[in-house]
Amino acid sequence: MISYFVSFLIMGSIYAMAALALNLQWGFTGLMNFGIGAFYMLGAYTSAILTCPATTEHLGGFGLPLVVGFAGAALVPGVVAFLIGFPALRLRGGTFAIALLAIHETLLLTVRNESWLTNGVWGIRGIPRPFFEVINPRHYGYFYLIIAGGLLILAYLAITKSVGSPWGRILRGISEDEDLTSMSGKNCWSYKMQSFVFGSMVMGIAGATYVHYTGFVSPQVFNPLMSTFYVWLIVMVGGTGNNKGVIVGAFLVWAIWVGSDFLTDFVPAAVATRIGFIRMLFVGIILTVTILTRPQGILSRKRLIADWYR
Amino acid sequence: MLRVENLSKRFGGVQAIQDCTLQVKEGTITGLIGPNGAGKTTLFNVITGFNKPNAGRVFFKEEEITGLQAFQIFRRGLFRTFQITREYKEMTVLENLLLIPRDQIGERLWSAWIRNRSMRTQEKKNIEKAMEILRFLEMASKKDMPAKYLPGGEKKLLELGRMMMVDLDMVLLDEPGSGVPPFLQNKVMGYIRKLSHERGLTLFVVEHDMNVIMNLCTPIIVMTDGTKLTEGTPKEIRSDQRVIQAYLGEPDTQEFEK
Numbered sequence: 001m002i003s004y005f006v007s008f009l010i011m012g013s014i015y016a017m018a019a020l021a022l023n024l025q026w027g028f029t030g031l032m033n034f035g036i037g038a039f040y041m042l043g044a045y046t047s048a049i050l051t052c053p054a055t056t057e058h059l060g061g062f063g064l065p066l067v068v069g070f071a072g073a074a075l076v077p078g079v080v081a082f083l084i085g086f087p088a089l090r091l092r093g094g095t096f097a098i099a100l101l102a103i104h105e106t107l108l109l110t111v112r113n114e115s116w117l118t119n120g121v122w123g124i125r126g127i128p129r130p131f132f133e134v135i136n137p138r139h140y141g142y143f144y145l146i147i148a149g150g151l152l153i154l155a156y157l158a159i160t161k162s163v164g165s166p167w168g169r170i171l172r173g174i175s176e177d178e179d180l181t182s183m184s185g186k187n188c189w190s191y192k193m194q195s196f197v198f199g200s201m202v203m204g205i206a207g208a209t210y211v212h213y214t215g216f217v218s219p220q221v222f223n224p225l226m227s228t229f230y231v232w233l234i235v236m237v238g239g240t241g242n243n244k245g246v247i248v249g250a251f252l253v254w255a256i257w258v259g260s261d262f263l264t265d266f267v268p269a270a271v272a273t274r275i276g277f278i279r280m281l282f283v284g285i286i287l288t289v290t291i292l293t294r295p296q297g298i299l300s301r302k303r304l305i306a307d308w309y310r
Numbered sequence: 311m312l313r314v315e316n317l318s319k320r321f322g323g324v325q326a327i328q329d330c331t332l333q334v335k336e337g338t339i340t341g342l343i344g345p346n347g348a349g350k351t352t353l354f355n356v357i358t359g360f361n362k363p364n365a366g367r368v369f370f371k372e373e374e375i376t377g378l379q380a381f382q383i384f385r386r387g388l389f390r391t392f393q394i395t396r397e398y399k400e401m402t403v404l405e406n407l408l409l410i411p412r413d414q415i416g417e418r419l420w421s422a423w424i425r426n427r428s429m430r431t432q433e434k435k436n437i438e439k440a441m442e443i444l445r446f447l448e449m450a451s452k453k454d455m456p457a458k459y460l461p462g463g464e465k466k467l468l469e470l471g472r473m474m475m476v477d478l479d480m481v482l483l484d485e486p487g488s489g490v491p492p493f494l495q496n497k498v499m500g501y502i503r504k505l506s507h508e509r510g511l512t513l514f515v516v517e518h519d520m521n522v523i524m525n526l527c528t529p530i531i532v533m534t535d536g537t538k539l540t541e542g543t544p545k546e547i548r549s550d551q552r553v554i555q556a557y558l559g560e561p562d563t564q565e566f567e568k
Contacts, residue, residue: 165429166408166416173409176398183358184410185384194419301400
């Protein structure tokens with residue numbers, strides 16, 4: 001039971017990281033990123049390929065240390081976001097969202113079909129887990145929770161400190177009125193790019209944290225539902241524009257998601273086999289209830305972000 | 311200071327600006343009047359980089375600024391306010407002003423991490439300056455209020471406050487007086503005049519209130535149908551028959567008889 005709770009916290013931390021990154025892009029800058037899964041996937045695969053031992057199934061055999069894997073998992077999504085940003089950031093609002101949705105599908109199809117690189121739909125197995133040989137497998141969850149939790153805290157501090165500075169004030173300015181911000185002498189395109197790349201790097205690190213926990217990665221994990229819209233749900237429920245809110249939201253939504261597993265013991269067998277669909281129903285209910293009763297999310301946007309100068 | 315040469319701007323089938331040539335001299339408060347749809351706001355939009363002109367060129371301080379982006383034009387010292395007030399609705403009044411200053415250390419992503427101290431010192435200075443402006447506009451008590459809750463007149467004042475935050479060479483004011491309560495209007499106009507006299511700021515003002523524009527501006531440029539009709543002192547403009555016709559239309563009695 002406790003190990004179940006630990007794994008719950010680890011997965012919650014990973015999703016919280018991705019949600020913080022989306023909050024930077026959407027909550028603070030107004031970038032409607034519908035391609036979170038793409039950057040999450042790039043981080044996951046980059047780290048997996050860099051750290052895996054030699055194999056004939058896919059590109060690999062670098063066997064590099066995990067630190068390099070994580071660095072790559074930040075760097076590759078960052079570079080890809082930079083390249084995508086050139087055309088995509090010229091679009092505003094919904095069109096930007098659709099462009100990223102398309103980019104996600106394109107990258108997902110590439111990963112599925114380029115088996116020399118990723119072993120296609122069979123996925124990558126045997127991804128090294130940090131210090132797995134040294135630590136008693138029964139306590140391994142605790143150790144990994146420290147890594148995942150530590151990265152979450154780092155991501156939280158990095159993003160919160162940045163959006164609390166004049167830099168973040170410009171981002172909020174762009175999300176409210178891009179023309180006015182431009183007339184105030186701020187190069188909006190450059191700031192949107194910075195926010196987009198920064199957020200995508202954090203998403204990549206979340207992806208790497210995921211693969212080194214499960215030790216296995218396949219394209220199924222990165223379908224748009226679980227990797228993109230699930231993160232959007234977290235941000236909307238937790239509180240758009242509030243970093244503490246999205247962390248609370250990540251654990252709450254994940255609790256409801258996995259909590260439906262326990263229901264199987266209490267419901268009739270006919271329902272129990274369809275629990276997957278009931279889970280979807282729950283997600284729909286959470287979203288509807290949130291929008292109806294608390295559209296700003298559990299914790300609302302902080303008004304005075306620049307309170308650190310006092 | 312500002313020179314517009316043979317500027318044209320078309321929106322679909324509408325010729326908003328047609329071969330317009332005009333000049334604003336350094337240190338003046340130049341007025342711009344004209345009937346609705348004469349192209350005054352479009353002219354401002356083209357000058358400040360919001361719309362690209364179809365033809366013609368814009369010069370600011372003898373340098374061409376045609377086609378530059380809005381943020382680049384601001385950096386050269388040209389700012390504008392908007393006819394329909396624009397403010398950051400969710401931000402506080404104070405934050406609305408703090409966003410404006412140029413070259414803030416904290417505008418770079420890494421400053422919050424590696425140059426924290428100098429960033430805070432600069433931010434404190436900017437806050438003091440913003441508070442000074444808010445006190446002048448009699449809005450100091452509203453500094454922490456989200457700007458969307460301000461009444462219309464004070465939103466207009468906030469736009470003026472924004473332009474006081476930085477040292478500029480020229481400001482385009484799009485109806486600075488509309489919606490400002492009368493007891494503040496004199497004060498605002500006085501301040502505009504003071505900016506012009508003391509700091510040598512050049513102002514280009516669109517205004518519909520004839521009392522304001524006749525008292526404030528010399529010279530006055532009159533626009534109709536997207537081009538300059540005439541230019542002169544308030545006295546000349548008031549007695550110019552063409553200006554009166556532009557506002558009231560041609561004396562065409564047949565129209566009424568039909």
